Amino acid sequence: MPATEYLRYVALGDSQTEGLGDGDDTTGLRGFADRLAEHLAAHSPGLQYANLAVRGRLAGQVREGQLDAALALRPDLASVAAGVNDLLRPGFDADQVAGHLEAMFAALTAQGAHVVTVTFPDPANITPLARRLSPRCAALNERIREAAARHGVTVADTGSPSITADPRLWSADRLHASPLGHELIAAALADALRLPGSSDAWTRPLPPPATPFPTGWRAGAAEVRWAASFLGPWLGRRLRGRSSGDGRTAKRPALLPVAPMPEAA
Template sequence: MVDQDSSRTPFVVNEGPHPWRRFVAVGDSFTEGVGDPAPGLPGALRGWADRVAEVLAQDVDDFAYANLAVRGKLIAQIVADQIEPAVALNPDLISICAGGNDVIRPGTDPDDIAVQLEDAVARLSSTGAAVVLFTGIDTGFTPVFRPFRGKVAIYNENVRAIAERHDCIVADQWALKVVQDSRFFDDDRLHYNALGHHEVARMVLRALNVPNDLQAMQPDPIPQRTWREARREDIGWAREHFAPWVLRRLRHQSSGDHIEAKRPIPTPVHLPGAEG
């Protein structure tokens, strides 16, 4: 849907370079890029948002990008800590993916979470920037998160309705069937790996209607494991990743409690392979 208000930047790009000069991403670990280490930079993360920014920067000399996302954040924290700082950066393109950590918590209501999301989207949309929203992934393929599939689906319908009301772009993870495969996820089975973030970047660029050269990446074949090997792997995953995740929730702790935004101000994007 194209905004009829000419004071806002249209987000449908038919020909020529895209119209955006300043991209700001807000959210949680998904947008921070957890699971996708930056090559040659120990401890640094890349992620889908960095990958999208790299493509957008190719055609715009003065393009700048900021990423305010912090892992583990609930939607109330994202609204409180990231929305006004994002607005203050004067972006003309904003992405927000929030609420996923809330949805997978027992006892939460996806409709209530969506009310908080809409408050944030209304504020971001009021700036005149193009706003990108995300549906959640279809969790039916993973046994651990399959029980939340219905809640995710309800939340997604809310996301689509919010996008319609506020003229946002929808990046539809639910429809991204290629990533419903364990080979696109990090060892923690929760966050995308480089393959997953790459596919999400391709999806976002399609939603933005921005031509690009990103090609689908073929994962390695699924290794053959005996039943005993698979169970040993499951036990190792539960000990290393699942148990700490549960304990943090019981203790009301977050993996992002002492993490700062990786890119708090808009800066030029270093293109892979560029000199300097």
């Protein structure tokens, strides 16, 4: 479908789709879905966009809380990105998570929407403390590709390129993309959708950093600080049965017009 025919884009997902790491709750969140909508609007001036994502949601919660609302908006393009919150839970089941994603793929494509999704980067490339999650991530990515193939869903393979290990693509919590990371995800989605002006440039390594990344004991100290600042509080919420998304609703539940992507983005 040519980009000029995308007139209703709806994004479903969790915190990455909501835009955490790209802005804040005071000034507003942007995120990869907003950035993709801006890219689309540059070629489809009549584009309307809704973002139903809520941080902290598991794949099953995205399906239960967002799918019906998305179908009611009758999108011709939908992005579905969920599963990382499941990946972090002790009872993770790749088949169950993929089943929720496939149910969303099936319902949206059956209604005529073009669906795009993503694979996830190996958590061990982001922080060594997450090495035990690598097999889970590989299993989930495999099932996402298989489910997508069954329903004609476009996959932006953001889990494969080695560029995703670059710390500059991640916010301080290492769970959410930085503004640059969200820009890369949006570029990957645009490339997968073959939108005008897109390319595979997002797969190329970034230029060397002005200041070298820490190594040796400095890298170890950074891991300790990260665990104390972010991992500990996250585990505390899990033990108390709480979620960062408690009491929150979608930031953009209705289809609204979109301004084209700023030139500097």
